[in-house]
Amino acid sequence: MGVGPVVDGQATADLTGVSGGAHAYTAMYVPDPESVVASSTSAEVELGVGAVTSLYVGATPVNAPYGRTRTVGVKVTGGAPVDGVAQVHLGGIRWNVTLVDGVGRITIPAGLAVGTHTALAVFAGDATHGASSSTIDLVVRPAGTRIDEALPGTITAGRAVTSSFYVTAPGSQVPARGAIRIYHGGRHLTTAEVKNGRATVRLPALARGTYDLRAEFDGGTTFARSTLGFRTVAR
Structure with missing residues (x-):
């Protein structure tokens, strides 16, 4: 399965065509024809060989508004089905993903900031499977908003x-x-502060008349701007 030259009493050989799992090997020394040293065979040695694996990582959704949880799925293939643990790393946080038949998933909380975040999924391997990893970019965009008002259509001038x-x-x-x-x-x-989706607005005294007013919401980088036009009559 592999041949290597002996140099200073040591030899290295690459083993090819080996499937995943445990295998028993022996090494045989074959001297040069002119050598006065006899050939010899080593004792049997058992070595574990990990099957080559591929890791796929996906997310639902990949592109989402701020404040939305999402599911990250991991799938490891190669060799016998994998029952073990993979890990997902994102923003300095690590999640363990339990794999059943090579598949597992976790939920990423809603607190990711607006921007693009790269999640790294890693399977460290085991006795019969090699290690593998993959990445996915999760996009967080500002959340769309809508304004509703409870100002009565008629107020006291x-x-x-x-x-x-x-x-x-x-x-x-x-x-x-x-x-x-x-x-x-x-x-x-x-101007009024919006907390938990609500603002208490104190409108100054208005003279008699009909007013077409406009409300503008500014949510910074996490919530998209929105406007609302409304009419009130001061009598």
Whole structure:
């Protein structure tokens, strides 16, 4: 299965065509024809050979909005079915993935920041399987948002009014946060903080009339901007 020259009493040979598993080997020394040293055979030695494996890593979804959990799946193939543990490394965190017939999956929490993150999946190998690894890029984009307001259509002229505005992020499992600003044309009327998807807005006193107002939500890098136009009448 392999032949190697003897140099200074030692020889190295590459073994080819070996399947995964445990195999028994013997080494035979064959001297040169002119040598005065006799041939000899070693005792039998058992060696474990790991089958070559391939690792596939996938995710559902690969591209997702901020605040969305996702499933990362690992599949190891090669040789006999693998029952063991692989690992997924992402952002300094390590998850153990239990493999049954070479397949396992984990859930990545919703806290990944906006951007592209490379996950590394590793199978360290065992007595009958070699090691393998693979990577996948997970994309996190800002979560889309929508504004809903609870301001009554008619308010009392000359009096400040307090109302709730709600910001939802339909594709995210994390409540929206940021700031909401109210405008009348180009005039800024007020600003309120959005926490857990809700803002308490105090609208300043308005004179009698009909006002076409605009709410603008700013969620920084994690939540996409959104606007809402609405009309209120001060009487």
